[in-house]
Amino acid sequence: MQYAIETENLTKTFRNGFTALDGVSLSIPKGHVVGYLGPNGAGKTTTIKILTTLIRPTSGTARISGIDVMTSPREALHKVGALIEVPGMYEYLTPREMLTYFGRVYRMDKAGLEHRIKEILELVKLSDWDDKKIGSFSTGMQRRLVIAKSILHGPEIVVLDEPVLGLDPKGIRDVRELIRQFQREGMTVFLSSHLLAEVSEVCDSVIFLDRGKVVSTDRIENIGNQLQSRTINVRFLRPLAQEEATRLMSVPLVEDVELIDNGSARLRFDGRPETSHSILRELLLRDFPVVYYTPEDVGLEDYYVSVMSDDRR
Amino acid sequence: MTTGPSPRYDAKADLQDTYLSFRFELTKHLRRRRLLIVAALAVLVPLLFYAFSVETAATFAAVSLSFLSVLIVASAALFAGDAICGEFEKKTALLSFPTPQRRTSIFAGKYMAAVLATLIVVAIYYAIMMLQVLHLYGAGEVPSGLAQSFASAAVYSTSAVSVVFLLSSVLQRSISSTIVGFLTLLMVLPVLSTILTSLEVEPWFIVTYAADLISDSVVANGFSFGPGRFGVYQPDFGPGIAVMLTYTLAGFLGAVCIGSRKSME
Numbered sequence: 271m272q273y274a275i276e277t278e279n280l281t282k283t284f285r286n287g288f289t290a291l292d293g294v295s296l297s298i299p300k301g302h303v304v305g306y307l308g309p310n311g312a313g314k315t316t317t318i319k320i321l322t323t324l325i326r327p328t329s330g331t332a333r334i335s336g337i338d339v340m341t342s343p344r345e346a347l348h349k350v351g352a353l354i355e356v357p358g359m360y361e362y363l364t365p366r367e368m369l370t371y372f373g374r375v376y377r378m379d380k381a382g383l384e385h386r387i388k389e390i391l392e393l394v395k396l397s398d399w400d401d402k403k404i405g406s407f408s409t410g411m412q413r414r415l416v417i418a419k420s421i422l423h424g425p426e427i428v429v430l431d432e433p434v435l436g437l438d439p440k441g442i443r444d445v446r447e448l449i450r451q452f453q454r455e456g457m458t459v460f461l462s463s464h465l466l467a468e469v470s471e472v473c474d475s476v477i478f479l480d481r482g483k484v485v486s487t488d489r490i491e492n493i494g495n496q497l498q499s500r501t502i503n504v505r506f507l508r509p510l511a512q513e514e515a516t517r518l519m520s521v522p523l524v525e526d527v528e529l530i531d532n533g534s535a536r537l538r539f540d541g542r543p544e545t546s547h548s549i550l551r552e553l554l555l556r557d558f559p560v561v562y563y564t565p566e567d568v569g570l571e572d573y574y575v576s577v578m579s580d581d582r583r
Numbered sequence: 584m585t586t587g588p589s590p591r592y593d594a595k596a597d598l599q600d601t602y603l604s605f606r607f608e609l610t611k612h613l614r615r616r617r618l619l620i621v622a623a624l625a626v627l628v629p630l631l632f633y634a635f636s637v638e639t640a641a642t643f644a645a646v647s648l649s650f651l652s653v654l655i656v657a658s659a660a661l662f663a664g665d666a667i668c669g670e671f672e673k674k675t676a677l678l679s680f681p682t683p684q685r686r687t688s689i690f691a692g693k694y695m696a697a698v699l700a701t702l703i704v705v706a707i708y709y710a711i712m713m714l715q716v717l718h719l720y721g722a723g724e725v726p727s728g729l730a731q732s733f734a735s736a737a738v739y740s741t742s743a744v745s746v747v748f749l750l751s752s753v754l755q756r757s758i759s760s761t762i763v764g765f766l767t768l769l770m771v772l773p774v775l776s777t778i779l780t781s782l783e784v785e786p787w788f789i790v791t792y793a794a795d796l797i798s799d800s801v802v803a804n805g806f807s808f809g810p811g812r813f814g815v816y817q818p819d820f821g822p823g824i825a826v827m828l829t830y831t832l833a834g835f836l837g838a839v840c841i842g843s844r845k846s847m848e
Binding site: 322323344345358360367 | 600603606611678682846
């Protein structure tokens with residue numbers, strides 16, 4: 271199987287002796303939206319810089335659609351569009367001027383390029399700004415323009431490094447919507463981020479990176495299945511009397527009770543669905559006026575904390 | 584939509600990328616109005632020399648051309664100062680490098696744009712000066728060495744750009760390479776020439792000494808701004824051009840090699 275992105279034992283040790291990547295092997299199938307998650311300094315950007323030939327690895331290989339980025343960078347980079355960190359902008363140029371240059375670098379013909387620039391500026395909601403100086407753009411607009419540049423030539427793979435960094439909520443929503451659009455168009459998206467919510471919103475699967483090593487890889491839904499809530503939120507019809515609160519603590523299988531107020535409580539248990547069912551039955555048998563009973567949501571965040579090394583917690 | 588990738592060492596693709604980079608860089612010079620400002624100086628400065636009342640057209644031209652090397656250095660510093668280090672400092676390299684083109688092509692295009700911008704300034708300067716000569720002295724008095732002077736100015740432009748380009752590849756910040764480039768060509772090398780001359784050593788290998796050909800071609804032992812002229816030595820045209828071409832080539836190649844190996848870590 272040919273992967274969109276593939277690395278084998280990628281290692282990068284900088285001149286100061288710091289090892290940013292320590293044998294990273296990735297296999298990202300075509301058409302997938304994959305999150306590359308890890309804390310700052312985990313090695314995410316280093317991986318992306320190697321994939322886009324900005325830096326060379328100390329050892330290991332990196333391939334884009336089967337093409338080695340070190341030996342055939344021109345061919346490999348033809349297949350990729352990238353947003354890396356927060357790039358500088360040509361502030362005195364217009365989006366049209368900037369995109370025309372990059373379109374010509376990708377050998378797009380004049381007529382096709384003009385049409386494509388119009389199309390992607392509409393996609394990133396910058397069509398009214400095509401002849402305005404980039405220097406007058408907000409951070410979100412500049413980020414959307416760089417994303418437009420990255421997909422200008424219709425790449426198979428889009429690599430996005432912290433694409434929502436520094437954006438306001440609307441900017442974040444716009445970028446997410448763009449990523450979903452790329453997914454609908456069949457592109458492979460490799461999304462590096464340290465923001466869990468961002469990744470869980472748009473990705474099919476997640477690769478967790480910590481201290482230059484891949485610590486976990488899985489599909490979002492599998493991660494969800496692995497996570498079992500150990501807390502049940504219960505709300506009652508009326509505030510519990512003191513005697514009822516005491517009785518609640520003695521319900522079998524309940525390990526701990528936290529009364530939020532007299533109307534609701536958080537019950538800790540072993541996390542098994544069977545136990546949850548038994549506790550509910552016990553509550554009803556003991557005439558607790560339950561109106562709401564649900565296991566507490568466990569997000570990707572809990573998983574993230576669980577897979578990261580101990581001293582990161 | 585695209586015509587497909589090219590192999591890594593594809594001379595035609597590299598040349599095309601160089602041309603694209605050259606055009607893009609030139610557009611940037613125009614948009615930043617740097618070219619406009621230096622071109623305006625090239626128009627206005629020669630007009631100031633109307634104030635000098637000199638007897639012959641050749642002397643007038645030599646006096647006027649004495650300022651040209653300053654303008655060439657200013658142009659070189661402005662157009663080449665941030666050409667390489669600016670990409671790293673302002674992080675525009677994160678846009679331009681992860682594309683299917685070699686860094687050498689990008690830098691070669693930038694170099695050519697800086698040279699062309701400087702040559703435009705030089706051409707404007709000569710055109711204005713010629714009009715002044717024609718106006719003041721008539722067509723019959725046009726100095727015979729003007730073509731040689733123009734050739735010297737053109738070659739000095741390429742070497743000045745190369746020196747600043749090399750500094751831009753070595754230094755980290757645009758402002759540093761611009762200022763250091765300006766001072767090197769306007770102060771350091773001329774002072775070195777002065778010292779060597781005072782020691783009775785002809786500084787034939789110093790590019791700013793060779794640049795004296797710009798005015799010396801019109802009037803023997805002409806004029807120049809800044810330190811370095813004692814009138815003892817005078818550069819010869821052939822060796823002078825050769826020295827300037829050597830600086831051009833060495834500076835350009837050194838800059839491209841260093842710039843291409845700069846890390847984006």
